[in-house]
Amino acid sequence: MVSVIAPVAQRIEFDLQRQSVRELNQYLHGDLSGVQEVLVKNPDGAHSLAVGLNAAVRVDIGGHAGYFAAGMNKSATVVIHGNAGPGVAENMMSGRVEVAGFASGGAGGSAHGGLLVIRGDAGLRCGISLKGADIVVGGEVGSFSAFMAQAGRMVICGDAGDGLGDSLYEAVIYVRGKIRSLGADARVEPMSERDLAAVRDLLAAAGITHPASEFKRVASGRTLYHWNADAHQEY
Amino acid sequence: MATLPADAVPGPAQHGPDLQLEESAGFDRHIIHYIQRAAATGLYEIRGMGSKRHLPHFDDLLFLGASLSRYPLEGYREKCSSTTVLGTRYAKKPITLGTPITIAGMSFGSLSANVKEALGRAATEMNTSTTTGDGGMTSEERQSSKTLVYQCLPSRYGFNPDDVRRADAIEVVIGQGAKPGGGGMLLGQKVSARVAGMRTLPEGIDQRSASRHPDWTGPDDLAIKIKELREITDWEKPIYVKVGATRVFNDVKLAVHAGADVIVVDGMQGGTAATQWAFIEHVGIPTLAAVRQAVEALEDLNKKQEVQLIVSGGIRTGADVAKALALGADAVSIGQGVLIALGCNSDSYVQRGQHVSALADYHKLGTGPGYCHHCQSGFCPVGITTQDPVLEQRLEPAVGAKRVRNYLRTLTMELTMIARACGKQDVHHLEREDLVALTIEAAAMAGVPLAGTSWIPGRGAGI
DSSP states (O other), X not given: OOOOEEEETTEEEEETTTSOHHHHHHHHTSOOTTOOEEEEEOOTTOSSTXXXXXXXXXXXXXXXXXXXXXXXXXSOEEEESSOBOTTTTTTOOSSEEEESSOBOTTTTTTOOSSEEEESSOBOTTTTTTOEEEEEEESSOBOTTTTTTOOXXXXXXXXXXXXXXXXXXXXXXXXXXXXXXXXXXXXEXXXXXXXXXXXXHHHHHHHTOXXXXXXXXXXXXXXXXXXXXXXXXXXX | OOOOOTTOOOOOOOOOTTOOOOOOSTTOHHHHHHHHHHHHHSSOOEEOSOOOSOOOOGGXXXXXXXXXXXXXXXXXXXXXXXOEEEOOSSOSSOEEESSSEEEOBOOBTTBOHHHHHHHHHHHHHTTOEEEOBTTBOOHHHHHHOSEEEEEEOTTOTTOOHHHHHHOSEEEEEOOOTTSTTOOOEEOGGGOOHHHHHHHTOXXXXXXXXXXXXXXXXXXXXXXXXXXXXXXXXXXXXXXXXXXXXXXXXXXHHHHHHTTOSEEEEEOTTOOOSSEEHHHHHHSSOOHHHHHHHHHHHHHHTTOTTTSEEEEXXXXXXXXXXXXXXXXXXSEEXXXXXXXXXXXXXXXXXXXXTEEEEOHHHHHHTTOOTTTOOOGGGSOOTTSSSOOOTTGXXXXXXXHHHXXXXXXXXXXXXXXXXXXXXXXXXXXXXXXXXXXXXXXXXHXXXXXXXXXXXXXXXXXXXXX
């Protein structure tokens, strides 16, 4: 039996100083009909907050989250009012995850769908193995972001670290700032009208304002799609 | 005399009967052909199946059947249980199987959908489990499998929460015995529209998967990842951790500390659908050595009764299964054996009840039945390791399911027969004391005495 505190119509509060992550997730996996919002107080960097959600509910995490916040999210909106540890929104299928502050490594890794918004900076390997989701980062991203990204879009409003887009497949990256270096097979390409529209739409969805014309497009050169002896295995 | 193109790979030289031929041990015909091939192509060889070299293996162990000092069970009259329970440590819903022989993880992509369905049907008939692979879960295998283990691999191809929820267990794959430290590989001819769609890849590309998981690094992170999977599944499903056999003692300990319910250790004889030859033959340790190290790690942590051990890599017979259990495994997993049961390396395939010769298609691949390891090509002559719409019809699910069921049934009967002969009412009562080794190498690796002595190499003097 889950005990909740201060129930308000359509709004449920969990206080992780008194309740466990297990209780929170068990509740979120149950019948949420009629529930519009769940507020998680005192998260204090706990891991696996609001993971495996499968309903169109909004969850507000009132502070910092540890590893894998909103992991494998489907349909839900999860807002982290603080920083997020590694693997935020990993393998997200749909819905929306927002991080007010900084996101650590592997943010949005292997996410298949939905939108991840990081208002601050993102650490290493942001968007690694991306499989169709959209990611908007208000600040910078660390090295090896979009490594082996297969599908989806990333908008990076600040700078990008080393090895951006290494071994990219069909994902597309838009970068406003400097790119420290590109990874194997990633290349800068001209922005088309479609690219400009995509950047405008994604920024609008994230609530971030920059001219789309300031962004560069990075995509795969597709030279690694087949074995090639002349590439000297330098990848 | 016909001339070969400059980039052709020469075959073995043909000689008359009167020539004096002294073959080099170091540069024998295989090595000469390897060098000639490398020189002609500039690419390493990629192939399927497992290691082909001679390795210390279960064949090098023997059972000490009961006599005066042990009391046997009546072979056809007294019951010997083979019930196997996996995932008792933390999972609310452990898996109960009728046999300790499970089907190993093999992907849809490397195998056809018909094969995955056949494996599921056979596993269900035998009340055992089968396992997905790199590429996700197909509806065919979920529907046909009573107990399905869902792999969480570095690539995360097709990995999704709906399938996590409809799986019976989750297997976090760190590595596999054929290529510990390497990622998956699927050459373009097998990346069909359906395979590409499930993996979110362009159709027809040579797919090389990641070797590291995208969202965690190292054993401390793994502990947190496992907890995330437990939270997503409400702590219901067993979590397996699979490692390729290398530093097994330490890896098993780390997996236990990370919170695994079940640990799968895959020795270097384990198969693959496509891996570099040098990887298959030169990386990893034999299954025989891996079992002992894994068991010692569990015993060292006093977790032998709490965490279950599944051993795989070159398990072929009921005797192999019995030896793995006697060494301390709780169950085994079989990949190549079930493919061979399906018809892999057979000279024919069955269509509408009739055997049809596959010899011409083996010859197109430059091989013959009994020698084929060309799973990577996608041109499997018997329709197993293929995505070709014509070839895949050569494996009829009902035919394949029956053959795999028969194979697993035979192995289970052999297992219980040996257990009864050793005086055990339960196959899990087989123990190291029931075994001796035929060779010093096997005695040292398995930690059992050399036959006729009490000598275990590395553990002091014996007679």
